Amino acid sequence: MSSYQRVADPGEGLRLHLNENTAGCSPRVIEALRRLTCEDAAYYPDYTEAHARCAKYLGVADNRVLLVNGLDEGIHAVSFAYLQRGPDGSQRDAVIVEPAFDMYAACASVASARIVEVMPRPDFSFPAEETIDAFTPDTRVVFLTSPNNPTGVAISREDVGRVALSLPPGAVVLLDEAYVDFARESFLDVLAEWPNVIIGRTFAKAQGLAAVRAGCLVGDAGVVARLRDFIPPYSINVFARTAIVAALDDRDHLAWYRDQVAASRQLVYALCDRLGLTFWPSEANFVLVRVGAGAQALVSEMARRRIFIRDRSSQPGCEGCVRITTGVVEHTRRCLAEVEDILCAAR
Numbered sequence: 001m002s003s004y005q006r007v008a009d010p011g012e013g014l015r016l017h018l019n020e021n022t023a024g025c026s027p028r029v030i031e032a033l034r035r036l037t038c039e040d041a042a043y044y045p046d047y048t049e050a051h052a053r054c055a056k057y058l059g060v061a062d063n064r065v066l067l068v069n070g071l072d073e074g075i076h077a078v079s080f081a082y083l084q085r086g087p088d089g090s091q092r093d094a095v096i097v098e099p100a101f102d103m104y105a106a107c108a109s110v111a112s113a114r115i116v117e118v119m120p121r122p123d124f125s126f127p128a129e130e131t132i133d134a135f136t137p138d139t140r141v142v143f144l145t146s147p148n149n150p151t152g153v154a155i156s157r158e159d160v161g162r163v164a165l166s167l168p169p170g171a172v173v174l175l176d177e178a179y180v181d182f183a184r185e186s187f188l189d190v191l192a193e194w195p196n197v198i199i200g201r202t203f204a205k206a207q208g209l210a211a212v213r214a215g216c217l218v219g220d221a222g223v224v225a226r227l228r229d230f231i232p233p234y235s236i237n238v239f240a241r242t243a244i245v246a247a248l249d250d251r252d253h254l255a256w257y258r259d260q261v262a263a264s265r266q267l268v269y270a271l272c273d274r275l276g277l278t279f280w281p282s283e284a285n286f287v288l289v290r291v292g293a294g295a296q297a298l299v300s301e302m303a304r305r306r307i308f309i310r311d312r313s314s315q316p317g318c319e320g321c322v323r324i325t326t327g328v329v330e331h332t333r334r335c336l337a338e339v340e341d342i343l344c345a346a347r
């Protein structure tokens with residue numbers, strides 16, 4: 001018998017730490033992937049159908065959509081299109097409203113930008129005035145997330161518009177709407193009025209395609225054409241191309257999962273009310289909960305029980321907070337039963 005012992009990984013437990021779709025993708029995706037042929041794998045993929053289906057799903061013209069290999073590639077493209085040094089070697093500014101996805105700073109830094117952070121308010125309401133005050137003539141990209149990760153708090157259309165209206169010439173807002181399928185509204189409905197706003201979308205969360213890496217950027221046709229120069233040819237593989245079409249065709253699966261997420265959020269709120277914990281009403285598929293100094297201990301004990309949640313204490317404004325993915329209701333019930341058991345035992 002081999003002495004090798006298999007190390008357990010998060011996939012062997014209940015994954016509620018990465019905001020993934022805990023129900024999995026639509027069965028239609030797997031059916032479509034099984035129909036791929038040897039030739040499909042051997043030839044460079046054609047994106048015509050996937051591109052058209054994505055534009056139709058979003059309700060925009062084809063020339064306003066750019067498919068990307070996960071939204072990370074879109075963030076990378078925007079950073080290099082707008083944040084590289086000027087002809088005289090001068091740095092550009094990237095304004096990041098915290099707490100924020102760490103890929104914003106990572107991509108901006110690689111593009112040689114100067115990072116300007118806007119700190120959160122205590123209640124995590126959007127700091128519109130503070131954001132605008134951070135602008136300089138060198139500002140080129142403002143990174144916003146709505147709903148925010150990890151707070152779940154959405155930014156109003158009016159506030160996005162105020163920020164966009166205040167930008168210096170040549171600057172853009174990258175509005176990351178990764179979680180907007182779970183929210184009440186999107187900026188997409190008014191995007192045509194704002195040529196300096198780019199919306200980033202991913203099919204990882206609501207559609208459950210995190211592993212196949214699929215997303216898109218949506219914006220003014222001229223902006224999209226510029227960004228296309230920063231995306232490698234054939235960066236979307238044939239499996240992602242096929243999965244996008246199948247996932248977007250299954251509206252019933254999306255509607256069902258959104259209902260599961262909404263019900264799961266209410267379960268988390270009820271637990272927090274019962275235990276006297278602070279939480280922020282979320283428009284995403286997760287809830288941020290302040291458990292205090294025991295946040296890391298809670299996360300560790302939950303992991304020992306093979307349920308994984310995320311300690312967000314290191315992010316600005318999130319001291320003592322954990323983030324819990326709210327997906328399939330049964331998963332949420334299992335998670336919350338263990339959370340309650342651990343917290344009550346510690347009191």
